[in-house]
Each structure stands twice: as C-alpha cells, then as structure tokens.
Amino acid sequence: MSLDLIRLCTLGAMPALPQGWWVAWSLSPAMLLPLLALAFHALRPTARAGLPEGSARRWRLAGLALLALALLSPLCRLAATLAGAHMVQLMVLVAGCALLALGWTPPRHDARMALPLAAALHGGLLWLWHLPAVYAATLTSGAVHWAATAALVAASFVFFHRAVHAPADRRGAALLAVLATLAHTGLLGALLTFAGQPLYALQAPGARAWGLDPLTDQQIAGLVMWVPGGLGYMALALGLALHWAAQGDHDRRQRRRASPRRTPWPPPADAACPFRDSGRPWARRLAAQLRSQIQ
Numbered sequence: 001m002s003l004d005l006i007r008l009c010t011l012g013a014m015p016a017l018p019q020g021w022w023v024a025w026s027l028s029p030a031m032l033l034p035l036l037a038l039a040f041h042a043l044r045p046t047a048r049a050g051l052p053e054g055s056a057r058r059w060r061l062a063g064l065a066l067l068a069l070a071l072l073s074p075l076c077r078l079a080a081t082l083a084g085a086h087m088v089q090l091m092v093l094v095a096g097c098a099l100l101a102l103g104w105t106p107p108r109h110d111a112r113m114a115l116p117l118a119a120a121l122h123g124g125l126l127w128l129w130h131l132p133a134v135y136a137a138t139l140t141s142g143a144v145h146w147a148a149t150a151a152l153v154a155a156s157f158v159f160f161h162r163a164v165h166a167p168a169d170r171r172g173a174a175l176l177a178v179l180a181t182l183a184h185t186g187l188l189g190a191l192l193t194f195a196g197q198p199l200y201a202l203q204a205p206g207a208r209a210w211g212l213d214p215l216t217d218q219q220i221a222g223l224v225m226w227v228p229g230g231l232g233y234m235a236l237a238l239g240l241a242l243h244w245a246a247q248g249d250h251d252r253r254q255r256r257r258a259s260p261r262r263t264p265w266p267p268p269a270d271a272a273c274p275f276r277d278s279g280r281p282w283a284r285r286l287a288a289q290l291r292s293q294i295q
Contacts, residue, residue: 008142009076011202016077016085017209024077030146031071039064042100059103066096071149080139081206084220090126091229093149094156098236101160110167118159119177123184125152130188132199139202164240171244175237182233189226193219 004014008028016024042060069075070093078085107114128134129148137144159177166174198204198214207217 008145009080010142010145011080011139013080014077015206015209016074016081018211021074021078024074026072026076030142031076031149034150035064035068035071038067042104056103059099063096063099063101063103066092066099067153070096081203082210082212083200083203083207083214083217084224086203087221087224087229090129090152091224091232093153094229095232097153097156098160098164098232101157101164104161104165106165107161112170114158115162115166115170115174115177118155118162119181121155122152122159123181125155126185127188130192130199135200136202160236163236168244171240175241178233178237178240182230182237185233186226186230189222189224189229192222193226194222195219 005025006028007013007026008030009026013026014024042064043057070089075085075089075092079089080086125148129138129152134144134148138148139145159181163174163178192199195215195218198218200218201214203217204214207214210217212220
C-alpha cells in the first residue's frame with residue numbers, strides 16, 4: 001500500500017476501483033517534487049518571480065490547485081483505470097495550465113512564431129497521446145507516462161501564456177489559435193465518441209469493474225473532450241475578446257483625456273475676445289475687422 005502511494009498512475013500501481021477509489025492517492029516524487037518547485041516559483045513574492053498583486057495570485061493558486069487535483073488526487077488513479085476519467089484528468093490539467101498562464105507575467109521576448117508553434121505543439125500532443133500505441137505506452141511505462149505529462153503541461157502553459165498575453169497587433173491571431181484548438185480537439189472527441197470499437201483495450205478490465213462496457217467508457221471520454229473541453233476553449237476565447245475590447249475602450253478614453261483641447265475656430269460670436277473691453281478704440285476696430293474677414 002505505501003509503495004503504491006508513491007508510484008506513478010500506471011496500470012501496475014494501485015487501481016481505483018468502486019469500493020475504495022477515494023483513498024487511491026498518488027504522491028509519486030516524480031510528480032510531487034516538480035509541483036512543489038512550480039508552486040515555490042509561482043508564489044514567492046520577489047521581483048524575479050514577477051508575481052503581480054491581487055487577482056494574478058489567485059489565478060496562480062487556482063491553476064496549481066487544478067494541477068494537484070489532476071496529478072495527485074484519486075483522479076490520477078482513476079485516469080489509469082477508466083478512459084473517461086483519463087479525459088477528465090487531461091481537461092483539468094489543461095485548465096490548470098490556462099489559469100497559471102493568466103496569472104503569469106507576460107513574456108519578455110516577442111517572438112512572432114511562438115504562438116502558432118505552441119498551438120501546434122499543444123494540439124499535436126493531445127492527438128499523439130490518443131494514438132492507441134502511445135496511449136498504451138503511457139499506461140504501462142512510468143517513463144513514458146511522466147514524459148507525456150510533462151510535455152503536455154509545458155506545451156499547454158506556453159500556448160496559453162502566449163495567447164492570453166498576446167500584443168495588441170496579434171490578438172486576432174491569438175483568438176484564431178484558441179478557436180482552431182477548439183475545432184480540432186472537438187474533432188478528436190467526436191472520433192472517439194463515434195468509433196465503432198474500443199481503441200484502448202488495456203482499460204477494458206477497469207471499465208468492467210465499474211460496470212461499464214469498454215466502448216461506452218471510450219464514448220464518455222470522447223464526449224468529455226468534445227463538450228466540456230470545447231466549452232472551456234470557447235470560454236477562454238470569449239473572455240479574451242471581451243477583455244481586450246474593454247481594454248481598447250479604456251485606452252481610447254485615456255488618450256482623449258490626455259490630448260490637449262483645441263479651441264474651436266472660427267470662435268463663436270459670443271466667445272471672449274482678447275481685445276474686448278480693453279478700453280482701446282484701435283483694438284476694438286481690429287477685432288471687428290478680424291471677425292468680418294472670418295465670416
């Protein structure tokens with residue numbers, strides 16, 4: 001039991017079965033130590049860490065909580081037992097990376113190709129993971145499981161970081177990247193949902209232990225990616241669009257306030273004249289001539 005507690009969430013470790021899944025925690029040092037290091041870096045209040053005040057700290061805490069839920073809680077063991085739970089774990093993992101990126105400081109270097117490359121890598125890893133051979137390797141090999149998880153977390157964080165902190169001239173491209181990810185992950189979910197046969201035979205015993213047909217378990221996994229996963233990407237795109245629109249309006253109002261006011265020309269007839277009531281006849285005559293020429 002104690003040995004299972006520190007093992008990765010693979011098929012060789014403690015399964016999460018209906019009679020005791022809530023005690024099937026995973027405190028593997030290979031996952032726990034990187035999470036602790038990430039938490040230390042994300043939350044230390046130093047200038048080097050670039051930790052903003054207020055809401056940014058809460059975004060980071062929420063992201064770390066979701067990563068811990070996906071990698072340490074019984075959800076991790078359930079993901080090795082059921083395909084549906086695996087997909088829930090991946091969606092929680094991706095959401096945690098998105099929240100971390102929202103609270104992180106913007107990138108220091110502006111690389112034009114960073115966003116499309118990160119979007120391609122994020123999406124490519126999601127598709128690669130669900131190839132039956134790769135999926136089986138993540139369930140049977142601790143090294144492959146750890147490498148796949150680390151790669152997906154890193155790629156997801158970079159993608160969301162570049163998207164949510166996109167400069168003003170690339171915000172349209174950032175929204176397109178998020179919506180493209182919504183589209184192709186929805187396609188992957190649909191393929192898993194409507195597949196005519198189970199693709200992940202290694203999890204068939206776990207599905208039967210939970211009273212599920214293996215194909216039904218796979219269809220649940222596809223629906224999780226298709227519907228809740230798609231709604232998550234849609235919410236991100238909509239939130240960014242609304243935030244950037246409000247930010248643009250605020251910036252325009254600030255520029256209008258900062259710009260000097262221009263005196264209307266020609267001045268209205270009742271406007272104050274610098275020569276009026278000066279007590280000098282020549283000044284009044286000059287002001288009258290100027291007004292007649294303007295009119």
